[in-house]
Amino acid sequence: MPSLQSYSTFGLSASCDSIELFTDVSSFLSIYNSIKNRTDNAIYILGGGSNSIFTNDFDGTVLVNEIKGISHFDTESHHFLRVGAGENWHDFVTLCMNEKWYGFENLALIPGSVGACPIQNIGAYGVEVNTLIEKVECVFLKTGEQVVLSNEDCQFGYRDSVIKHELANKVLITHVNFKLPKHYELETSYGELAALSEPTPEKIYSKVIEIRKSKLPDPAELGNAGSFFKNPVVSQAVYQGIAQEYDSVPHFVVSGSTELSSIENEQIKIPAAWLIDQAGFKGKTLNKVRCHPTQPLVLTNLGGATGSDVITMAKDIIASVHEKFGIQLEPEVRLLGNKGLISL
Ligand SMILES: Cc1cc2nc3c(=O)[nH]c(=O)nc-3n(C[C@H](O)[C@H](O)[C@H](O)COP(=O)(O)OP(=O)(O)OC[C@H]3O[C@@H](n4cnc5c(N)ncnc54)[C@H](O)[C@@H]3O)c2cc1C
Incomplete structure (x- = not known):
């Protein structure tokens, strides 16, 4: 075996x-x-x-x-790239930086393949990959029929796309096509990127790598799958309930309007890392699984962890956060049992 x-x-x-x-x-x-x-x-x-x-x-x-290959052409306004799904994401981003095909700089050092990037609409430091995807080439598993999904067809959302729902387990992604505008605004609103003086794509790329290396465990040294949970998006009422008890709840408005009449319709994202920290799990170890001390959203394998260690820790976190805040955390990772995907 x-x-x-x-x-x-x-x-x-x-x-x-x-x-x-x-x-x-x-x-x-x-x-x-x-x-x-x-x-x-x-x-x-x-x-x-x-x-x-x-x-x-x-x-x-x-x-x-392991489908490889990268092709490129450009027009006056855009760069177009067609990339084999088996290409390594960070190597691809680095190649684009070297070629001055800018746009991916905030998404540097995310592990994984190009083919997986649309599935959960990878994102980091204020950029989500859906803003750069033109179309996704797939093959239906059962029939072998080739299909091209436009950006709209993909129904992208926060860590979400149609490939996690209607098309889950039905297609193989073979290529992802990107369309990069030659003129665009650099995204530097996120934390330490805001401190960059005279930002350039190269400076953002290097800074993102530096921040990620300082905060996130390197999977080559300490087993992990990045963010274990999604950041929950809650209603304004739920957020207000928490904010009444905790002065400094970090939060981001993700939809709705800032007009007073519409504030109650706003959706608020609360960092799961903060909720997990407040629930007392930051740095906590259970058997061989640890909630990472500098980023509690990441669970790590201290070496020799078992699947049941991971599931027990994840369930404990979900239950504690729910008990304390009434918020149900959802895994961002894909958990597999002996027959396929499992839920917690
Ligand atoms: C240290 C670390 C940091 C991370 N940081 C981030 C981050 O900042 N932002 C973020 O969004 N994610 C982050 N992640 C999560 C991860 O990197 C992304 O989800 C990435 O896109 C997964 O790629 P993969 O090829 O490794 O996926 P896999 O784990 O191999 O697959 C993920 C899912 O996609 C399916 N799949 C994969 N390839 C195909 C294909 N070609 N066709 C059809 N289905 C396919 C698989 O069946 C599975 O369900 C991080 C992970 C780690 C370990």
């Missing part, structure tokens, strides 16, 4: 029936078609494994996307 440990950045010990690497659509379809009718065999498509945690042995085949 091949080991999945090195295929997931969380690095739990787990195995599966087989691991198959594919480099193009036809090799994917021939592997897929040879196993799809075996009802005893689940299938999971994997990129870099930085958002997938195998909490148990997986009774099935893991198909690892």
Whole structure:
């Protein structure tokens, strides 16, 4: 039974029936078609494994996307890029910086593959990738039919897209197409980026890398899957209830208007890290899983953690935050049991 440990950045010990690497659509379809009718065999498509945690042995085949290739052309106003889903995200961002195809600088050093970026609409430091995606090329697993999803078709939201819902487990993403405006405003409103003097894409890229390295554990040294939970978005009423008790609740208005009459309709994002910290979990260790001391949104594998350690810790956090604030945290990571995705 091949080991999945090195295929997931969380690095739990787990195995599966087989691991198959594919480099193009036809090799994917021939592997897929040879196993799809075996009802005893689940299938999971994997990129870099930085958002997938195998909490148990997986009774099935893991198909690892290695479709490569980057092509580029430009017009007077835009750069256009077509990128193989198996390209490494950060290497791609670095290449774009070197070529002066700007726009991705805030999204530097996010682990994983290009193919996974639209699925949860990756975002960091004030930029979400949906603002740069033109279209996503996919193949329907069952029929092999190729389909192109426009940006609108993708129904992007906060860490969300149609590929997490109607199209979940139905398509393979083969290529992502980006459209980068040559003239745009740099995003420097986020924390330490605001302190940059005369910001340039290069300065933002370097600063983002520096901040991420100082705050987030490197998965190569300490197993983790980045943010374990999504930041909850709550109503103005829920936020006000919390703000009455806690003076300094960090929060961001994510929708609604600032007109007085509409304030009650606003949606407020509260950082899950703050909620988890307030619930007393920052730096807390349970068996071999730790809530990271400098970023409590990240759970880490101290070495030898088991799937049940992870699930127990995650459930404890969810229950404590719910008890204290009445807010239900939702995982951002994909948790897998022996038959496929599981929920907490
Ligand atoms: C240290 C660290 C920091 C992180 N920081 C951020 C951050 O700042 N912002 C952010 O948004 N995320 C962040 N993440 C999460 C992660 O990097 C992203 O979710 C990334 O896009 C996952 O890519 P992946 O290829 O590793 O996904 P995987 O874990 O391999 O797959 C994720 C999901 O996508 C599916 N999938 C993958 N590829 C395909 C494909 N080609 N076709 C169809 N389905 C596919 C898988 O089945 C799975 O359900 C971080 C993770 C880590 C470890």
